[in-house]
Amino acid sequence: MTGPDAPPGPTVIVRVVARLLLAPSVVVAVALIVKGYTAVGDGFAAGMVVGLAVALNAVALGARRAEAALPVLRHAPYAAVGGALLALASGFFPVALGEPVFSHRPGPDEKVVSVGKAELMTAVSFDVGIFLLVVGVVTVLVHQLAEPDQEPQA
Amino acid sequence: MTALALSLLVPWAVGLLLVVLDGRRRTVGWLGVVTLGATVAVLGVLAADVLRGGTVAFVTGGWPVGVGILLRADALGVTFALSSCFVLLAAACAETLLGVGQRTLPGLLVLLAAGLNGLFLTGDVFNFYVFFEMSMIAAYVLTGYGGGRAQLRAAVIFASVNLLGSFIFLVAVAGTYRVTGTLAMTDVAERIREVPPNAAVAVAVGFFVAFSVKLGLFPFHYWLPTVYADTRPAVAAVLSGAVANIGAYGLLRFGPGVFAEQLRLSATVLIALGAASIIYGGVLAVARHRPAEMLAYSAIGQVGYVLVAVGVGGPVGFAAAVLYSVVNALNKALLFLTSAVRGPLVAGAFVVGALSVAGVPPAVGFVGKLAVFRTAVDARSPTLVVLLVVGSALSLLYLFLIYQREFWAEEDREAVTDAEVRDAAPARGVSRRVPVVVLAVLLLAGGVWPEPLAAVSGAAADVLTGTANGAGP
Amino acid sequence: MTLAIAAAAAVLFGAGAYLLLQRSLVRVVTGIALISQCAIVTIIGSSLSQGRAPIDPQEGGPLSDPLPQALALTALVIGMATLALLLALVHRVVVTHGTAERDELRDVDRPGAGGDEAVRHEGDETE
Numbered sequence: 001m002t003g004p005d006a007p008p009g010p011t012v013i014v015r016v017v018a019r020l021l022l023a024p025s026v027v028v029a030v031a032l033i034v035k036g037y038t039a040v041g042d043g044f045a046a047g048m049v050v051g052l053a054v055a056l057n058a059v060a061l062g063a064r065r066a067e068a069a070l071p072v073l074r075h076a077p078y079a080a081v082g083g084a085l086l087a088l089a090s091g092f093f094p095v096a097l098g099e100p101v102f103s104h105r106p107g108p109d110e111k112v113v114s115v116g117k118a119e120l121m122t123a124v125s126f127d128v129g130i131f132l133l134v135v136g137v138v139t140v141l142v143h144q145l146a147e148p149d150q151e152p153q154a
Numbered sequence: 155m156t157a158l159a160l161s162l163l164v165p166w167a168v169g170l171l172l173v174v175l176d177g178r179r180r181t182v183g184w185l186g187v188v189t190l191g192a193t194v195a196v197l198g199v200l201a202a203d204v205l206r207g208g209t210v211a212f213v214t215g216g217w218p219v220g221v222g223i224l225l226r227a228d229a230l231g232v233t234f235a236l237s238s239c240f241v242l243l244a245a246a247c248a249e250t251l252l253g254v255g256q257r258t259l260p261g262l263l264v265l266l267a268a269g270l271n272g273l274f275l276t277g278d279v280f281n282f283y284v285f286f287e288m289s290m291i292a293a294y295v296l297t298g299y300g301g302g303r304a305q306l307r308a309a310v311i312f313a314s315v316n317l318l319g320s321f322i323f324l325v326a327v328a329g330t331y332r333v334t335g336t337l338a339m340t341d342v343a344e345r346i347r348e349v350p351p352n353a354a355v356a357v358a359v360g361f362f363v364a365f366s367v368k369l370g371l372f373p374f375h376y377w378l379p380t381v382y383a384d385t386r387p388a389v390a391a392v393l394s395g396a397v398a399n400i401g402a403y404g405l406l407r408f409g410p411g412v413f414a415e416q417l418r419l420s421a422t423v424l425i426a427l428g429a430a431s432i433i434y435g436g437v438l439a440v441a442r443h444r445p446a447e448m449l450a451y452s453a454i455g456q457v458g459y460v461l462v463a464v465g466v467g468g469p470v471g472f473a474a475a476v477l478y479s480v481v482n483a484l485n486k487a488l489l490f491l492t493s494a495v496r497g498p499l500v501a502g503a504f505v506v507g508a509l510s511v512a513g514v515p516p517a518v519g520f521v522g523k524l525a526v527f528r529t530a531v532d533a534r535s536p537t538l539v540v541l542l543v544v545g546s547a548l549s550l551l552y553l554f555l556i557y558q559r560e561f562w563a564e565e566d567r568e569a570v571t572d573a574e575v576r577d578a579a580p581a582r583g584v585s586r587r588v589p590v591v592v593l594a595v596l597l598l599a600g601g602v603w604p605e606p607l608a609a610v611s612g613a614a615a616d617v618l619t620g621t622a623n624g625a626g627p
Numbered sequence: 628m629t630l631a632i633a634a635a636a637a638v639l640f641g642a643g644a645y646l647l648l649q650r651s652l653v654r655v656v657t658g659i660a661l662i663s664q665c666a667i668v669t670i671i672g673s674s675l676s677q678g679r680a681p682i683d684p685q686e687g688g689p690l691s692d693p694l695p696q697a698l699a700l701t702a703l704v705i706g707m708a709t710l711a712l713l714l715a716l717v718h719r720v721v722v723t724h725g726t727a728e729r730d731e732l733r734d735v736d737r738p739g740a741g742g743d744e745a746v747r748h749e750g751d752e753t754e
Contacts, residue, residue: 044700044704077174078174081170081171081173081174084170085167085170085171088163088166088167088170089167092159092162092163092167095155095156095159095160095163098155098156099216100155100212100213100214100215100216100222101159101162101212101214101215101225102214102215102222103215103216104215137708141711144715145711145714145715145718280698280701283702284701284705287705287708287709291705291708291709291712294709294712294716295712298716298719301719301723302723303723303724306716306719306720306723306724307720309716310652310713310716310717310720313709313712313713313716314647314655314656314659314713317659317663317709317713318647318659318662320709321659321662321663321665321666324663324666324667324669324670324702325665325666325669327670327698328666328669328670328672328673328674328695328698329669329673331670331673331674331694331695331698332673332674337694
């Protein structure tokens with residue numbers, strides 16, 4: 001990850017920045033999900049933002065220490081699968097109602113309940129699912145490729 | 155519509171769950187089998203709907219056509235989906251009975267089914283690509299199943315070559331969008347007629363190369379023998395019986411279905427390539443020594459028949475191509491699966507598969523061969539008929555060689571065969587042979603009563619020739 | 628602009644093809660990654676249009692075509708997934724074979740029937 005001439009391990013600055021960036025990245029991600037319907041952004045972009053922060057952490061601290069500092073990361077595979085299932089559920093539930101796949105509720109002209117700027121609709125839960133999927137997958141990938149010996153099943 | 159959505163949802167959702175669970179446990183393996191069984195059942199319902207009431211289609215999200223993604227089940231797609239999922243079911247059954255050796259296997263097989271259903275049941279070129287990659291990624295991981303050196307090497311080769319094929323497909327998709335401004339297959343098929351011929355041919359060649367790589371046709375076959383011969387039998391059955399269907403389906407869907415004019419232009423080339431595949435595969439299969447390798451070369455030869463039928467074209471040709479693809483998928487699944495088990499019943503099943511590949515009457519392969527022969531006669535080409543006969547004779551020869559080496563010399567080899575080593579629990583000795591025997595019985599039944607298969611492939615060909623094109627909502 | 632994009636795609640494909648022919652598996656993977664980028668550049672180049680984002684369009688004026696952007700994004704994601712998969716594969720090859728050279732993989736090539744079984748058992752143990 002570092003060049004042959006670089007000192008062993010990243011510098012203090014990288015480590016501090018990596019640690020500090022994690023929280024803001026989550027805030028940005030939430031903003032991207034919430035804004036995603038009238039402006040640029042969606043679950044995937046949000047997931048990539050957090051995923052990049054996680055990746056930076058893994059680069060700065062090493063995968064094992066990053067996991068020790070943030071034990072949530074151990075659940076990344078479950079987050080990925082849970083997110084994918086949530087997205088699938090949000091996409092396919094209209095089948096039970098006899099509507100085409102990926103119709104959203106409330107429908108196009110119905111009233112939407114909103115909390116602040118966040119509109120509560122199934123399209124948002126789809127994006128949250130995608131967000132979890134992307135974060136989970138990126139975390140698993142980065143940690144597997146950084147220190148693959150922890151789990152031989154790649 | 156519900157059946158169409160369920161055929162995607164069931165394998166997709168359960169497959170995701172299964173990937174996290176430990177597939178080496180028996181219950182998880184059986185859960186995978188049950189899911190695949192349910193998928194086959196849903197597809198059966200869907201197929202009944204399609205054959206009775208015509209194409210089932212809807213646009214995602216209730217959007218207008220062109221904005222949302224068109225999911226469409228017509229006779230062609232359903233036929234391929236059904237046969238592929240059935241092969242996956244047989245392979246999953248066989249491997250679960252033998253004992254799954256890797257935790258992700260059941261989940262991957264089920265996800266592969268989801269990807270295949272998605273690509274067979276879509277009317278959108280890019281959606282096709284997405285599901286195509288989903289199934290290919292599952293297939294790449296499956297190829298490494300077993301984790302031995304040979305399997306890893308096979309996985310690296312398979313993944314690199316097929317990824318190249320995928321990217322060529324993607325470039326062709328970009329080209330399609332450039333020249334037609336749409337990605338819905340029916341619109342592309344209409345607008346491609348006004349496109350300058352050079353551009354249209356370039357795009358069509360891109361698709362042809364991409365699918366030929368998947369299918370392992372003659373000039374693009376170089377990856378195939380290593381991969382089929384070095385993977386585990388169940389995986390080889392899946393690759394040749396389900397994943398290769400992508401190529402056959404793609405050739406049919408994009409050839410006569412979208413690039414009909416370009417297909418007519420290149421008919422001679424296709425027939426020549428198909429004939430080359432038949433002869434090349436047959437001759438090399440006879441020349442090889444390892445059974446798995448012989449079967450791999452046989453696969454190259456068999457897809458040649460499909461290409462010849464597509465090249466000749468017309469209702470008869472396309473029906474023959476569909477029929478032959480389905481039959482070939484079942485044949486190959488049976489033959490590869492037999493190499494994992496031993497015993498007199500298995501030998502019998504192998505004989506049925508061999509007869510089917512060679513096109514000898516009691517087995518369903520005869521029906522497939524007959525259909526291809528009919529297309530050759532229709533094309534009024536004695537050369538073609540002779541080539542097909544030579545190909546069949548070669549296949550009979552190499553299959554007899556395999557039978558001789560594998561089943562006659564069995565007593566000497568029994569001690570070293572790993573299938574026998576794994577046979578620690580004798581109680582499941584007989585049950586392990588069930589999938590193979592069921593497949594063999596099915597091949598025989600299809601040969602004795604071929605009307606349903608013929609009707610289905612006829613309906614699929616009608617979709618392509620446009621006589622039953624009730625497509626689009 | 629189309630010419631520039633075509634040139635970029637050509638360079639990417641050429642460099643990717645060159646790397647594909649190298650012996651080291653890591654270079655092969657890099658080559659595949661470059662070719663995937665070539666495909667994405669082609670998608671972008673196939674549908675150049677300038678305009679506003681088509682989300683919630685109110686005023687008149689040119690809109691950019693959203694479809695190729697969606698295609699490119701999807702293709703990028705799929706490319707990333709396949710790249711990760713290939714890297715994981717190469718890593719396992721390095722662990723089991725102790726090499727990332729394509730030629731040395733061939734040493735396990737074509738053992739006889741008995742040798743094949745031996746290889747398989749070795750595989751079973753490494754699981």
